[in-house]
Amino acid sequence: MPFEWVVALRFLREGRLQTALIVGGAAAGVAVVMFITALVNGLQANTIKRVLGTQAHIVIRPIEEVARPQRDAAAGESVAARVEARAQRLRSIDQWRALEPLLDRTPGVVAVSPMVSGPAFALRGDASKSVAVLGIDPARYDRIVAVGEKLVAGAFRLGPDDAVIGKELAKDLGLAVGDRFRLLTAETGTPVTQNFTVTGVVDLGVRDLNRRSVYVAFRTAQTLLALPGGASQIDLKVEDLFGAEELARRLEAQTGLTVESWMRTNEQLLAAINAQNLSTGTIRTFVALIVAVGIASVLVVWVVQKRREIGILRAMGATRERVQRVFLLQGAIVAVVGSLAGSLLATAMIAAFLRLARNADGTPLFDTITLPPWLYVAAIGGALVGGIAAAILPARSAARLDPAQAIRM
Amino acid sequence: MSDPLIELAGIRKVYGRGTDVEVEVLHGIDLAIAPGEFTALVGPSGSGKSTLLNLIGLLEAPTAGSYRFAGRETAALPEREITRLRATSLGFVCQVHHLLPAFTAVENVLMPGLIAHGPVSAERREAARALLGDVGLGDRVDYLPRKLSGGQQQRVAIARALSIAPPLVLADEPTGNLDTHSADDIFALMRRFNETRGTAFLIVTHDPRLARRCDRIVSLVDGRIAGDEPNVRSS
Numbered sequence: 001m002p003f004e005w006v007v008a009l010r011f012l013r014e015g016r017l018q019t020a021l022i023v024g025g026a027a028a029g030v031a032v033v034m035f036i037t038a039l040v041n042g043l044q045a046n047t048i049k050r051v052l053g054t055q056a057h058i059v060i061r062p063i064e065e066v067a068r069p070q071r072d073a074a075a076g077e078s079v080a081a082r083v084e085a086r087a088q089r090l091r092s093i094d095q096w097r098a099l100e101p102l103l104d105r106t107p108g109v110v111a112v113s114p115m116v117s118g119p120a121f122a123l124r125g126d127a128s129k130s131v132a133v134l135g136i137d138p139a140r141y142d143r144i145v146a147v148g149e150k151l152v153a154g155a156f157r158l159g160p161d162d163a164v165i166g167k168e169l170a171k172d173l174g175l176a177v178g179d180r181f182r183l184l185t186a187e188t189g190t191p192v193t194q195n196f197t198v199t200g201v202v203d204l205g206v207r208d209l210n211r212r213s214v215y216v217a218f219r220t221a222q223t224l225l226a227l228p229g230g231a232s233q234i235d236l237k238v239e240d241l242f243g244a245e246e247l248a249r250r251l252e253a254q255t256g257l258t259v260e261s262w263m264r265t266n267e268q269l270l271a272a273i274n275a276q277n278l279s280t281g282t283i284r285t286f287v288a289l290i291v292a293v294g295i296a297s298v299l300v301v302w303v304v305q306k307r308r309e310i311g312i313l314r315a316m317g318a319t320r321e322r323v324q325r326v327f328l329l330q331g332a333i334v335a336v337v338g339s340l341a342g343s344l345l346a347t348a349m350i351a352a353f354l355r356l357a358r359n360a361d362g363t364p365l366f367d368t369i370t371l372p373p374w375l376y377v378a379a380i381g382g383a384l385v386g387g388i389a390a391a392i393l394p395a396r397s398a399a400r401l402d403p404a405q406a407i408r409m
Numbered sequence: 410m411s412d413p414l415i416e417l418a419g420i421r422k423v424y425g426r427g428t429d430v431e432v433e434v435l436h437g438i439d440l441a442i443a444p445g446e447f448t449a450l451v452g453p454s455g456s457g458k459s460t461l462l463n464l465i466g467l468l469e470a471p472t473a474g475s476y477r478f479a480g481r482e483t484a485a486l487p488e489r490e491i492t493r494l495r496a497t498s499l500g501f502v503c504q505v506h507h508l509l510p511a512f513t514a515v516e517n518v519l520m521p522g523l524i525a526h527g528p529v530s531a532e533r534r535e536a537a538r539a540l541l542g543d544v545g546l547g548d549r550v551d552y553l554p555r556k557l558s559g560g561q562q563q564r565v566a567i568a569r570a571l572s573i574a575p576p577l578v579l580a581d582e583p584t585g586n587l588d589t590h591s592a593d594d595i596f597a598l599m600r601r602f603n604e605t606r607g608t609a610f611l612i613v614t615h616d617p618r619l620a621r622r623c624d625r626i627v628s629l630v631d632g633r634i635a636g637d638e639p640n641v642r643s644s
């Protein structure tokens with residue numbers, strides 16, 4: 001073993017209590033940082049997963065028709081014009097078929113699914129409910145919102161006269177798989193009705209969606225909503241969740257259509273997440289700082305206590321640099337051992353937390369809370385950097401010691 | 410006479426330069442030591458013996474004068490080279506407590522080699538054990554210093570100083586803390602290494618009895634060399 005290692009390890013072994021203290025401090029710090037990071041990331045992932053369970057990452061719609069005042073104000077003339085927003089009529093995205101391959105090729109987009117959606121009434125016997133007709137290709141749409149996973153009965157299969165409906169709607173209309181009902185639309189002014197058979201019932205996790213959603217085949221919806229050959233929106237799934245807004249802005253510039261990302265539609269949630277990240281970031285920084293200061297102060301005392309030994313080593317021909325490295329190495333060793341212990345501790349803490357946080361039926365409450373490998377790497381790497389940084393000052397003061405003075409004592 | 414191992418000319422040492430406690434401790438020392446010489450350095454307390462030893466040991470730099478080690482002017486050497494000379498060419502034996510308390514006897518003996526030549530090989534470990542055997546501590550190699558008596562610690566220190574086979578060993582009152590019997594033993598030990606290996610020794614001592622057993626006695630009074638004569642060995 002090289003000189004620096006021999007001396008650093010022996011000094012650490014000799015100063016048992018001090019070593020235990022700083023290793024313990026580093027371990028506790030690393031454990032706390034890892035635990036809150038995993039916890040907060042997990043809870044955030046859980047929330048986002050819930051929100052995005054029923055939403056596309058990006059939705060492309062036709063340009064909204066903008067209402068304009070009837071006449072422009074001439075110079076110097078003030079016009080009291082009340083501008084009423086126009087009721088948006090159901091329209092198709094221009095040239096959406098040409099757009100599709102372009103979206104498919106866009107890097108970062110993992111799934112594309114066109115949709116025709118619009119309002120309708122679901123009728124059965126005397127009961128009628130206002131619903132949203134969602135015309136989709138099940139295979140493609142399933143990649144955007146995993147409807148198949150959310151079935152409570154039947155299958156996610158859509159023939160020309162099939163419908164998959166939300167579970168609240170099924171209850172309201174007394175429908176079960178195999179039952180029939182009618183949809184009534186009036187997009188053209190003359191009401192259109194069509195009979196459907198329920199092939200599946202889904203639980204989308206949100207009461208309102210469960211009450212209003214009626215999935216039908218894409219072509220069926222085109223006829224029903226009087227948009228032959230059209231698509232009222234295109235849903236996208238992207239690779240990088242938090243890059244969705246940026247991608248949306250790019251697509252908007254590229255296509256001139258209205259492009260909205262989940263980040264825009266859930267601004268409050270994102271603001272909350274950012275605030276949370278800021279506060280956990282602050283906590284992490286302070287914990288790291290406290291641990292580093294702790295290590296540094298113990299090492300400073302250590303250098304004072306070891307003056308004579310350092311002097312002897314210098315007299316025997318150890319250079320200043322080597323003496324400095326001994327103490328830097330001590331900081332590094334303490335940090336690595338401490339962070340290894342700390343990450344074990346964090347693993348145990350997370351396991352204990354997951355054991356406690358369970359649903360009534362015993363399934364885990366948060367399956368998104370994990371300790372990913374990068375967190376271990378980051379914790380140990382961060383501790384290493386911090387440990388060495390903490391040792392810089394003490395190491396310098398050790399290197400500055402005058403061997404003649406130390407030896408005369 | 411062969412070329413001197415070390416050669417001091419007009420060496421002065423001033424402490425506290427530029428402060429109001431400025432004091433010149435050595436006032437122009439001329440001294441040469443030949444390879445293999447066994448020299449005693451004597452003088453009253455405060456005369457500057459330890460200071461001179463520190464200068465010769467390259468632990469401190471003189472304020473003025475020339476100090477040549479093996480023909481090279483040390484003032485011209487960079488710190489790195491000075492440190493390397495300490496690691497490879499000088500051994501130190503001090504009065505007290507200068508073993509590394511966290512390391513066993515054999516580890517203390519191995520330390521200069523570890524510093525000068527890198528990681529310890531099995532042969533070096535064996536040689537260190539043999540050296541401890543030579544100083545009569547063959548059965549104490551794995552003891553920590555605090556479990557050894559003062560005389561035994563001093564033997565370890567001598568073994569350590571000799572471990573890299575330096576041409577010169579500097580000993581500052583190596584027997585100062587020991588009873589007469591142990592002091593004789595330590596002294597005899599150094600003499601033996603001097604005779605068998607040709608290592609030069611410069612030994613500070615207050616004990617006239619021991620000084621008389623050296624080849625040469627240099628006496629320092631008040632920062633000046635007051636006497637320097639060959640000694641007809643009395644033992």
Ligand SMILES: Nc1ncnc2c1ncn2[C@@H]1O[C@H](COP(=O)(O)OP(=O)(O)OP(=O)(O)O)[C@@H](O)[C@H]1O
Nearest residue numbers: 424425432434452453454455456457458459460461
């Ligand atoms: N670092 C220093 N700063 C100021 N003065 C010093 C320093 N080191 C030594 N001195 C002074 O130099 C003088 C010589 O000291 P030195 O230790 O060399 O004496 P010595 O001959 O070894 O004495 P002793 O026999 O008591 O060990 C003393 O007066 C001492 O006070």
Ligand SMILES: [Mg+2]
Nearest residue numbers: 458459460581
């Ligand atoms: Mg002295």
